[in-house]
Amino acid sequence: MLKIKGLHVYYGLIEGLKGVDFHIEEHEIVTLIGSNGAGKTSTLGAIVNSVKTKGEVEFFGANISKLPTHKIIQRGIALVPEGRKVFINLTIEENLRMGAYNNDENFERMRDRMYELFPRLKERCAQLAGTMSGGEQQMLAIARALMGEPKLLMLDEPSLGLAPKIVGELFDTITRLRSEGITILLVEQNAFAALKVADRAYVLENGKVVLSDAASNLLHNAEIKKRYLGG
Template sequence: MILEVKDLNAWYGKSHILRGVSFNVKPGEILAMLGRNGVGRSTTVKALMGDVEKTGEITFEGNRIDNLPTHEIARLGIGCVPEDRQVFPTLTVHQNLIMGLQSQGRDDGWTPDDAFQLFPRLAERAGTEAGSLSGGEQQLLTMMRTLMGNPKLILIDEPTEGLAPRMVAQVKDLILEIARRGTSVVLVEQKLTVALKIANRVLVMGHGSIVFEGTPADLAAREDVRRDYIEV
């Protein structure tokens, strides 16, 4: 396993959000975390990155990381794409990508040219300030900037939220390409149809804990889980 999480609890002040969350991530797989808003999916991502008060064990490539600060977790090879598309608005598209580059990159690692080949629209706007991009373009830019650091595991929080169907398809294709190139993905996703098409495994969260784990086919067969914990 590239990531193992055991008995993870997390708090915001006195509010106990995560309650004994345990799961693992295999090398090169896409693991989707599903559930309604407010059940703890984004908090799980923040806990993995050291951004919230927590207890429990988090092991990455065999090493405990639950007591490390965020910047050290990132340096070990975990990338994070936050829900709010944090581009540098006054920097150009190309400058945003360069900001994500490691000082010592791998020969087979992600480069700005990869971003421009995959998404010609970003290439067309390489000299444009990122703040003027559409929401979908900003989402793709944020994901590609994170990939410039060549993470071994990438956490992606609600990447399709508010996007038009055409942009959702591009985000989906990028996630599949990330996994194809060997990077593991933890995907927090609201759209059940997207998750079921691209995930190898799915977790469903409810009230701060995991209530279901299985394949997309397993979840498709569980109308009760979808009704009680996913569908609105």
């Protein structure tokens, strides 16, 4: 589905990614783990061409690395950014409509699906997004991304700043989305939670992939436990 080949990312003279290779198959959850500054968010930005890059990004066999970001999104890739970035002065329903700008003819069907997936959004559909809790805003950010019916959903630090109970609900939702046929690329500081739901994982250090394996294997890898799982 998605193949990354020799990916480099540049911020001026600083090289954020240094020749990253990885792939994602349909209906997988793949997670990128690593410390702050390892290159996880840069990888997501490179896939949607929002940062300066060199290398190839293939999506269903087509090289999309030179396409503008909006064209990449139209092909079926959606990104939920770190910090949620909901439109705080718009209502929940208005945020969902913004997410359906490429899929307006299916707005009502997808809105109803999002309200089924996230019942709390339906209860508060006329509420301004800026008055919602962090967990509710994260639900909205994911729902907004799904309004375009993407084939690949990329999540950047979705559990950041959320209460443990909400984090559990969030990862249950991620698992449910995969069961409904959505492929997910997950960037997550909570490596334990990410590895619990993922099929495969890549470990990034200093802009390079240093290890890849089945997520279940990495959960029991002594070095991964020591570095990222608290022992």
